[in-house]
Amino acid sequence: IEGDTEPITISIAADGRIYIQDTEIAADEVVPKLQAIAANGYEERIYVRGDKDADYGTIMRVMGSINQAGYKRLGLVTLEEQN
Numbered sequence: 001i002e003g004d005t006e007p008i009t010i011s012i013a014a015d016g017r018i019y020i021q022d023t024e025i026a027a028d029e030v031v032p033k034l035q036a037i038a039a040n041g042y043e044e045r046i047y048v049r050g051d052k053d054a055d056y057g058t059i060m061r062v063m064g065s066i067n068q069a070g071y072k073r074l075g076l077v078t079l080e081e082q083n
Contacts, residue, residue, distance in 0.1 A: 007044065007045035007046060007047050007075075008020065008021065008034075008037065008044055008045070008046045008047070009021055009046075009047045009048075009049060009077070010030075010046060010047070010048050010049070010062060010066065011048075011049045011050070011051075012048070012049070012050045012051060012054045012058055012059050012062055013051050013054065014051040014052075014053035014054050016054065016055060016058050018030065018058075018062060020033060020034075027058075027061065027062070027065070030062060030065040030066070030069070031065050031068050031069045034046075034065075034066060034069035034070075034071060035069050035070065038069065038070060038071070042069075042070045042071050042072065043073065044071070044073065045073045045074075045075065046066055046071050046073065046074050046075070047074075047075050047076070047077045048062065048063060048066070048074065048075070048076050048077065049076075049077040050076075
């Protein structure tokens with residue numbers, strides 16, 4: 001059923017650190033960790049949140065890793081600009 005589970009959130013900090021939910025993870029551990037999470041299937045939603053000062057290349061590599069892990073339901077999280 002759509003929306004029954006909370007999406008997985010992957011965050012990329014300004015300094016390049018990567019987090020799955022609130023747990024820091026090394027870049028080379030993203031695929032194995034997501035594959036382990038996918039034991040129940042690859043239909044979970046994944047939200048990617050990149051700090052506005054994070055390197056765009058790092059964000060793209062993380063998104064590639066998510067795709068490599070088998071996930072297809074991927075969304076980018078943005079925040080409104082504060083005046």
